Amino acid sequence: MVALRKTPVSTGSAGASHLIEKVARQDREAFSQLYDRCSPLVFTLAMRMLRERSDAEDLLQEVFVQVWRQAANYNEERGSPEAWIINIARSRAIDKLRSTRRRDQSFVLTDDPSGAESSENVESSVADSEAKMTMNSALANLPETQRRVLELAYFDDLTQTEIAERLSEPLGTVKTRMRAGIQRLRDMLTSQAV
Amino acid sequence: MATEHESWRAQGEIYALGALDGQELKDFETHLASGCQICEAYLRETREALMLLHRAMPQLEPSPAVKAKIFDRIERENVVPLPVKPRSTGRRWQMLTGTIAAGVIGAVIAGVFYSKRYEPRHTVYTAVVNLLRDPATRDYPLYGTGPTPTARGRFLWNESGEGHIFVSNLPRAPEGKMYAVWTIAQAAAPLYVGTIATDAAGQGGLHINSTRSEKPMETFAVTLEPVGTTAAPTGPMVLVSKGPAA
Numbered sequence: 224m225v226a227l228r229k230t231p232v233s234t235g236s237a238g239a240s241h242l243i244e245k246v247a248r249q250d251r252e253a254f255s256q257l258y259d260r261c262s263p264l265v266f267t268l269a270m271r272m273l274r275e276r277s278d279a280e281d282l283l284q285e286v287f288v289q290v291w292r293q294a295a296n297y298n299e300e301r302g303s304p305e306a307w308i309i310n311i312a313r314s315r316a317i318d319k320l321r322s323t324r325r326r327d328q329s330f331v332l333t334d335d336p337s338g339a340e341s342s343e344n345v346e347s348s349v350a351d352s353e354a355k356m357t358m359n360s361a362l363a364n365l366p367e368t369q370r371r372v373l374e375l376a377y378f379d380d381l382t383q384t385e386i387a388e389r390l391s392e393p394l395g396t397v398k399t400r401m402r403a404g405i406q407r408l409r410d411m412l413t414s415q416a417v
Numbered sequence: 418m419a420t421e422h423e424s425w426r427a428q429g430e431i432y433a434l435g436a437l438d439g440q441e442l443k444d445f446e447t448h449l450a451s452g453c454q455i456c457e458a459y460l461r462e463t464r465e466a467l468m469l470l471h472r473a474m475p476q477l478e479p480s481p482a483v484k485a486k487i488f489d490r491i492e493r494e495n496v497v498p499l500p501v502k503p504r505s506t507g508r509r510w511q512m513l514t515g516t517i518a519a520g521v522i523g524a525v526i527a528g529v530f531y532s533k534r535y536e537p538r539h540t541v542y543t544a545v546v547n548l549l550r551d552p553a554t555r556d557y558p559l560y561g562t563g564p565t566p567t568a569r570g571r572f573l574w575n576e577s578g579e580g581h582i583f584v585s586n587l588p589r590a591p592e593g594k595m596y597a598v599w600t601i602a603q604a605a606a607p608l609y610v611g612t613i614a615t616d617a618a619g620q621g622g623l624h625i626n627s628t629r630s631e632k633p634m635e636t637f638a639v640t641l642e643p644v645g646t647t648a649a650p651t652g653p654m655v656l657v658s659k660g661p662a663a
Contacts, residue, residue, distance in 0.1 A: 283483055284483060288491060
């Protein structure tokens with residue numbers, strides 16, 4: 224059973240930046256605090272993308288070992304510590320997804336809508352485990368068409384062309400929906416910051 | 418300026434999402450590699466916004482055992498001073514050492530300066546000097562290619578598996594990207610040996626402590642990769658060797 228907890232939406236990046244600086248100096252206590260602060264965020268993303276607890280925990284390990292090794296490379300001018308860590312996590316999760324897809328001969332992206340549904344059903348049955356999550360509030364505020372393309376890109380690592388094929392929609396339509404969805408998210412972020 | 422950037426911003430949003438592909442992806446990465454600050458900033462903001470996709474989800478707690486495993490790993494990987502390894506000897510060692518030392522001494526000084534941000538200065542300095550003293554060390558010039566044709570570098574490589582790379586005129590990696598360093602042995606897949614960061618002047622250095630291969634290394638390369646990519650190169654090559662210096 225996966226434990227749930229509510230976390231504040233506020234990033235609190237200033238504190239995390241301070242912790243990263245200390246981690247770069249091999250401060251284990253700071254690393255422990257950074258882990259406590261960011262591990263639920265990374266683990267939630269990993270579960271959503273990889274769907275298996277063991278895979279998600281392996282990824283969590285890899286991500287934080289990399290954070291320990293490369294904390295000196297973090298540049299505050301280029302984004303929050305959380306964004307840096309999440310970027311590492313997402314890149315590694317994408318590597319795993321692609322590796323799994325290469326190995327799994329049965330995983331075939333199709334432009335046949337019925338085939339696509341079938342494929343999604345297989346994924347859904349896997350996701351029926353503890354990895355299946357409640358729709359978050361940010362996504363819930365998006366129109367279904369925008370939400371769908373963002374999810375397929377962000378969590379399932381599909382490109383714009385692959386999404387257009389999967390949904391049998393023109394590429395231009397997919398791009399428009401993606402941009403509209405991102406703009407809404409940007410607006411939400413701005414309103415939170417005010 | 419803002420109007421000029423409308424099309425880049427449109428591509429940048431989809432790039433931040435990880436969904437840009439084809440020629441648009443190549444064009445945008447080339448644009449980013451040119452050092453566009455407007456697009457860098459926009460990408461940064463967009464990535465923060467995209468985090469809302471999972472930040473507001475009910476957060477899942479990993480098992481406490483995971484944290485213990487991570488601390489166990491970092492304890493076992495604790496940084497230790499580089500040992501001074503016994504070196505092989507050869508008839509031409511004096512000539513080779515002199516040639517290499519004369520050719521790279523300037524790069525050593527610069528590389529050590531930039532490397533000190535990431536590694537203890539004296540450790541890197543000692544390691545590089547030891548490399549230069551060793552007749553088995555070879556000097557591989559690196560040439561810019563792909564989006565960074567004017568970049569240059571040198572790769573000092575020792576058959577023991579130790580090496581040091583210096584780069585210059587290589588712009589900082591775009592947001593979400595890193596420069597991955599690879600060694601490639603005969604008929605073998607590229608092996609990731611580290612990540613190199615560059616400063617505002619485009620310079621950087623990285624020491625490689627131990628990368629052993631049963632086959633001799635043939636090629637050394639640097640590619641631009643999404644952060645975290647270590648399994649195999651996927652992005653454009655930015656620097657590559659063409660054989661040891663004569």
